[in-house]
Amino acid sequence: MAKIKVAVLDLYEGTANQGMRCIREILGDYSDILQYEEFDVRCEAAVPGLDFDVYISSGGPGDPRFGDGIWEVAYYMWLDKVWAYNRDPKNKRKKFVFFICHSFQMACIYFKVAKVTERKSMSYGTFPVYMTPEGTDDMIFNTLANPFYIADFRRFQVVQPDHALLREMKGQILAIEKPRPEIPLERAVMAIRFSREFFGTQFHPEADATGMLRWLQDEEMKTRICDEHGSDKYEQMKRDLSDPEKIEKTQQTILPAFLNYAIESLVQERVLVS
Numbered sequence: 001m002a003k004i005k006v007a008v009l010d011l012y013e014g015t016a017n018q019g020m021r022c023i024r025e026i027l028g029d030y031s032d033i034l035q036y037e038e039f040d041v042r043c044e045a046a047v048p049g050l051d052f053d054v055y056i057s058s059g060g061p062g063d064p065r066f067g068d069g070i071w072e073v074a075y076y077m078w079l080d081k082v083w084a085y086n087r088d089p090k091n092k093r094k095k096f097v098f099f100i101c102h103s104f105q106m107a108c109i110y111f112k113v114a115k116v117t118e119r120k121s122m123s124y125g126t127f128p129v130y131m132t133p134e135g136t137d138d139m140i141f142n143t144l145a146n147p148f149y150i151a152d153f154r155r156f157q158v159v160q161p162d163h164a165l166l167r168e169m170k171g172q173i174l175a176i177e178k179p180r181p182e183i184p185l186e187r188a189v190m191a192i193r194f195s196r197e198f199f200g201t202q203f204h205p206e207a208d209a210t211g212m213l214r215w216l217q218d219e220e221m222k223t224r225i226c227d228e229h230g231s232d233k234y235e236q237m238k239r240d241l242s243d244p245e246k247i248e249k250t251q252q253t254i255l256p257a258f259l260n261y262a263i264e265s266l267v268q269e270r271v272l273v274s
Contacts, residue, residue: 006036007048011060022206045071047078059101093269096262099200114161123152126240135174140257149246151207157188205254209247
């Protein structure tokens, strides 16, 4: 049987990152059934066509509300085509898409389901995230604790969701930031199921605890984090990364659950049409 084709949309604009390595390593665990190709969206305005079954769109730097007038146009055209393809009832074999961080913010802009704004201060490190009732029932999240722990590095946030539009799309908010009623700031949306096949997280579910620990132990990185965010933040990140029930558990659960669901659906559709 031919392998399922995966497109990885790289939005890192050539900047050094851990995200692409982590995505590649997760996909490597599925090499017997998946084959993947990467597309450099921001440096080359390269986007995949409709000849892929699964799409993973990465995080990236900068303001998700703006581009250079070229790459983001290509990106939104790609997203428009995939969404339209899935909405066509003639197309029984659907396309599956996972949006990460920067891509998640862009998807929220595209679907107009929430506002994307700049944060008062950067979110940097490891944090608990709280599932909504819909999140605790969702097949991607339902084996995680509530709250579960995430790696989160961003200057922007998704807020003020349009609940009526999400209901119309049959979408659901699955997770939010830690509720803090004593602070007069709206809690950001951290995960949305846009449809049966489209899923996105504000955080980095691909983050590898072991790799991040090595990264933290680099003396230059340690000094930078302590200078910019404090030694308490540095020590807290080390503790969370060392706990197998925190970042490691998230990394082993979310993207694999999405891929397993996509693979099962695609294989089942192949059997039905064969």
